Amino acid sequence: MRRVRDIEEARMRKGNLPAVGGGEGRWEREFPLRTVIADDGSADPAAVTLSDEEAVGLYRWMLLSREVDERMVQLQRQGRIAFYIGAIGEEATVLGTVAGMRQQDWLFPSYREHAGALFRGMPLSTFVCDLLGNAGDRMLGHQMPCHEAWAAGRFVSISAPIATQVPQAVGAAWAARIRGDDMVALTWFGEGATSANDFHTGANFAGVHKIPVVMACRNNGWAISVPRELQTASETIAQKAVAYGIHGERVDGNDLLAVHAATLRARERGAAGLGPTLLECVTYRVEGHSTSDDPRAYRSAEEVEAWRARDPILRMGRYLGWKRLVAAKDTEKFRAEAKDQVRRAVEEAEAFDPKPPVETLFAGVYAEPLWQQREQLAELRAAIAADPRTASPR
Amino acid sequence: MRRVRDIEEARMRKGNLPAVGGGEGRWEREFPLRTVIADDGSADPAAVTLSDEEAVGLYRWMLLSREVDERMVQLQRQGRIAFYIGAIGEEATVLGTVAGMRQQDWLFPSYREHAGALFRGMPLSTFVCDLLGNAGDRMLGHQMPCHEAWAAGRFVSISAPIATQVPQAVGAAWAARIRGDDMVALTWFGEGATSANDFHTGANFAGVHKIPVVMACRNNGWAISVPRELQTASETIAQKAVAYGIHGERVDGNDLLAVHAATLRARERGAAGLGPTLLECVTYRVEGHSTSDDPRAYRSAEEVEAWRARDPILRMGRYLGWKRLVAAKDTEKFRAEAKDQVRRAVEEAEAFDPKPPVETLFAGVYAEPLWQQREQLAELRAAIAADPRTASPR
Amino acid sequence: MNIIQAVNDALRLEMRRDPSVVVLGEDVGKFGGVFRASQGLQEEFGKERVIDTPLAESGVIGTALGMALYGLKPVPEIQFADFIFPAMDQILSEVAKYRYRSGGQYACPMVIRTPYGGGIRGGHYHSQSPEAHFIHTAGLKVVVPANPHDAKGLLTAAIRDPDPVLFFEPKRMYRAAKGEVPEGEVVVPIGKARVTREGTQVTVIAWGAMWHEADQAVKEGAALGIDAELLDLRSLQPLDIDAIEESVRKTGRAVVVHEAPRTCGFGAEIAALIQERCFLHLEAPVTRVTGFDTPFPYTLENEYLPRAPRILRAIREVVAF
Amino acid sequence: MNIIQAVNDALRLEMRRDPSVVVLGEDVGKFGGVFRASQGLQEEFGKERVIDTPLAESGVIGTALGMALYGLKPVPEIQFADFIFPAMDQILSEVAKYRYRSGGQYACPMVIRTPYGGGIRGGHYHSQSPEAHFIHTAGLKVVVPANPHDAKGLLTAAIRDPDPVLFFEPKRMYRAAKGEVPEGEVVVPIGKARVTREGTQVTVIAWGAMWHEADQAVKEGAALGIDAELLDLRSLQPLDIDAIEESVRKTGRAVVVHEAPRTCGFGAEIAALIQERCFLHLEAPVTRVTGFDTPFPYTLENEYLPRAPRILRAIREVVAF
């Protein structure tokens, strides 16, 4: 009883803000929150790992990511897609990490890193087809929205069960080492996922065998309605590295430059045979968990507002302003372009048939259908022919 | 490749001896190996938490435990029991922990802590009946040898799947807190078990909710054929506490006084509302994993011999000698008495029918048998009546 | 009252009645569960009896087991039945076997509540029906209500049961199925099927959300002159074998409906039992109308689910056999 | 050659043939596995291809999955089938669905080897037969050899298969079943049953260790004048439905044997299929001789297992029906 109250009081005191520049606790000092972009937008040039061009490019990616998320939530509200889960407020974490990896590196996402798939070349309209589950869906309508895969970009298949991708990333990186390839895997997961079995086994296997993998935790403060303090009693997520004898770092996840620099370091350590890195990116889930969620039921508006003020896009904008690379009107232009891009993608995607053909229901269960799938397809075809209601909602 | 070689070299260098008095590594210094009994048997009285009488009593328990283990291995070799798994070399860890708990505390064993069941009042002959799986078996012949339960002593049911008892211990201690009882749970597990899912969830749940539980890891260097270094890259097991924001300690598991003192501290912390303690007891599995194992296939005789010299019973004997409480001839007498006790228990146990009655096969699946169990019992009885071979080996 | 309210009501009443009942799981506390089944319970019973756990189903069930050993009656929630697999070891190896393996010295009764089934556009990780795994595991009971009354009455019975119970809630019907439910205690004994329509020509066997599809099919069949008997099993383990035998002895025909994939689904067991026990009465093969042998799909879930048109088709084929 | 040697031989030959084959699991490396199935492989292929993992089945399967995605062909070992449950989420939610859910963009073929079954005085955590869970899960194949020749040939085929395969090895027969096995490549295609005795009166269906019991029962039956046909399924998924149908059409009777508990075991599926597909040929109910609906016991395992006397009894009853 007492304990739960303590937690809540601590929470109210701190408002779930990361203690920028080192908190009170021992582990917060041992794993200091690294930042690059100061509040006024300035940055120590020695700490900046992006060229000006790359910085502007990633800024635009962040704007596109935000635009996609906002627009898709709208489409969901309009009933044009059934579900959406995005990364509003976490753009610096997602894009900073993916940009810090090399082209040949494999990505093992959780379910908010759609910008990673797009960054790796998944056409936006193909992404929207996945949301629609229509005849253009690369997943053949097999998965719910936001569970895309994009093999051409080495972006693996998203699944819902939490943290399963972590040991999978370790396995792929291990395979690459066995093959002698220069490939470091990146895997993303939430702070809630660190409670799951597979975070534990993934980190432990990677530690013992020094597997080149970057384990990027999007610590966004919440796992649906469960606050980070009820997820684990550890002061930081980064310190969990200690349990596995691996390297841990904590970085301001709303600071794209900080995330990028940390990812580069982590990739380098992996490639150099020094093993995995647990990279805690401290950020915040500004919106509901997904379009199915209403966060007002479990958290305060003040907490959210405090974090809105720390928006990673504003932060990056300030840096680019300080560098005189981007002015306010440029941002407006970028935004308009992103809007346009999204509009066209939705148009293109909605042009496909709303349903993939019925045989796709049985495609890919096995490399070749067994007799059961063949018989059942025939059975279904016959049933639809006999009564078309078989294929339609009530 | 390189990595695996490194591990083996490090292993050979250190011979898997715990670095008494602080090793080279950072975490070995942060979690120093605590000892109480010095090599010459002396001990700082301020650090001793056992009365003379208790110390002698526990020494006798260690001797009994050793005698049981040795005799049961013999019985297995003679084909009188099918399997045995014991705690030779780990007696100080098992008995030091159980003796540090209070009578009302529940025990959640792995599968080597039979001395804990006996200490809590399980009659030795009942334990042997479990090994025989005979008509006197309290488990009704349902489990293989060494998977006993003893409810009267709050010693729960042993199961084979690794680490499942850890969250169970947390749940029981949590329940006690909800009920307002002064009960701290003790759970034992091997260092191999720290890789398992349930170690992770157990420790994490206990950390968040400050559950009063003592998590005692018997770090005995091996998980069947897998050396501790291939189990986890963390320097110590104790440091895994950091991941869960809980307290960790490392203690010489062959030093009964050190284990006992650490357990008292851990219990006190739990009872005071300070949450769980991960207590690493550094010890060694001197014999094979079980009677099914041949350790010569995977480890050196030298390593084993070095550890035999550090026998916890010899160590405790030296302390009692230094205290002039026990002389060599006393030990001989204790040993003879233990032998006799075991001989009588085996005799008693072997007097039971070798098989429990056939209806026990269906007892306890549910509180009351469903129709399936009733029908199947009838089916089996009829089959046995028709052909007695139904109930006998080929 | 709808099903979610009925579940909430049963939990609340049992928690009032028995201080040993505790609820735990992901998001069940302050939020009241993602489907709001435990809404308001934390306010009424406090944080020690309505517990928000970290994100680990194995931990939820493992700690629940320990609580049960100590004498509490835990009602853990698994947020979606699809997410029960991380807890399989605790459920199959531990919960199911605890009484047996300890020779009856210990028991760990608990009710594992979990929403199951498709029809909510959830794709294959929010739509599965994994009941067969648990029916195959001796030591567990498996219960599935189809309507609010049974949801309340069966959940109450499950909480009072001495054995561990898997309580599968048809999430598609959470708000869609409405009905009168008495205030105060309602107990529906576990193990009794409900004959929801009497008939002579064919026995249709269903449970949970699919009972509603079967009901529609049976009604359409009646309009075509087919006199079907419809059973809502309610409890899959223990199975009301007497009700099934009695009905099939009368009708000579049976159609079994479930959402899970056909191969090795519970329909196989029911078919096997019927032909074992009613062989000489059978006038047609026992026929299964089920989900297909694929993962649960997203877009084509209407095609995948064994809904009324396919059930009716099977009924007609069986009757015409 | 015995079964364990046959498994070792198949692994070795495939590892020589295909550098992408890797073996991983608990104790499989230096020690060569607790049953010694991988003995000598680490010496020959090194520590990067024969890997001792930490103690976590979910980690073994999860990393194997990642390796498979990247193009290796992993052959993870689960030390006992009873310990597969911590990996259920990775197997059922991930391995089984990867190809499907990615719309065919990815695949993760692997062979999960694991010793199963009773008769070795192992009690319920070293004796179980959990095949039904995997047969129920679309996307997985399930194979069980009964003799050394098939162990070698089926394992080789499994390693070359494009889908994930659960390879259950009858541990009771590891050293007991001996037979001639050709040196060099042996491939037994997955999906084909083996008729090990032709007969006209009843079809007996078994696999793995229980094939040996069925074989004995059939022989004893022959001495009593019963002419039984015996099938060794070898592959449970895909199932050789043609072989079963053909045989039962001829005999009109079937007895299915398996070690797993009866309820919702694979015998239920086989019985359901036979009565669906051979209804008019059946002269007696399809009868199941199985483990009982209890956890696997220790002392009374002879009573529990469906051995020859119980199988013979069922054969006689079915023939006399």
Ligand SMILES: Cc1ncc(C[n+]2csc(CCOP(=O)(O)OP(=O)(O)O)c2C)c(N)n1
């Ligand atoms: C095994 C499993 N259990 C439960 C869920 C339901 N669920 C989906 S997301 C989520 C919270 C995840 O939180 P976190 O890992 O912090 O990621 P975030 O959503 O904050 O990015 C939960 C409980 C799930 N998908 N899988």
Ligand SMILES: Cc1ncc(C[n+]2csc(CCOP(=O)(O)OP(=O)(O)O)c2C)c(N)n1
């Ligand atoms: C889930 C599971 N996987 C594998 C095994 C097989 N097994 C039994 S004991 C053991 C090693 C355990 O090592 P450790 O935890 O260090 O305990 P110790 O035997 O050294 O006391 C293994 C792998 C098991 N019992 N359960």
Ligand SMILES: [Mg+2]
């Ligand atoms: Mg989160």
Ligand SMILES: [Mg+2]
């Ligand atoms: Mg060990």
